[in-house]
Amino acid sequence: MTPNRILTLNALSTAGCALAMLLGRGFLYTLFGLTSPMLFDVLAVGLLAYAAALWIASRQESISPRSLLAFALVDDAWVVGSVIALELFWVDMAPFARILTIAVALVVAVFALLQFRAAGWWAALRTA
Numbered sequence: 001m002t003p004n005r006i007l008t009l010n011a012l013s014t015a016g017c018a019l020a021m022l023l024g025r026g027f028l029y030t031l032f033g034l035t036s037p038m039l040f041d042v043l044a045v046g047l048l049a050y051a052a053a054l055w056i057a058s059r060q061e062s063i064s065p066r067s068l069l070a071f072a073l074v075d076d077a078w079v080v081g082s083v084i085a086l087e088l089f090w091v092d093m094a095p096f097a098r099i100l101t102i103a104v105a106l107v108v109a110v111f112a113l114l115q116f117r118a119a120g121w122w123a124a125l126r127t128a
């Protein structure tokens with residue numbers, strides 16, 4: 001898969017996740033044990049900005065390995081944040097919220113791995 005396609009798919013899935021957060025803002029926050037939808041609103045806006053950055057980068061003719069690595073690291077940070085949220089708030093989350101958090105983290109981890117490999121860093125680490 002080309003770096004452009006990876007970033008395009010990441011942008012579309014990220015935007016989809018953000019839109020789902022905004023559309024489900026009336027009930028989604030309760031599944032996560034929150035008292036208001038504000039956190040999801042802030043996350044959704046941030047995800048839309050990230051999706052825009054991914055989309056802009058994906059339209060470039062050539063994507064630098066540094067850009068791919070930067071996106072991979074941001075995605076990795078999302079995965080780590082998801083693990084921390086699950087650890088800290090497991091009891092507060094409804095089972096569906098836990099499954100949703102794990103599922104999204106797995107998808108994001110796949111994008112991180114694809115971006116990492118496309119940047120060429122994967123091969124460099126394997127030979128080191």
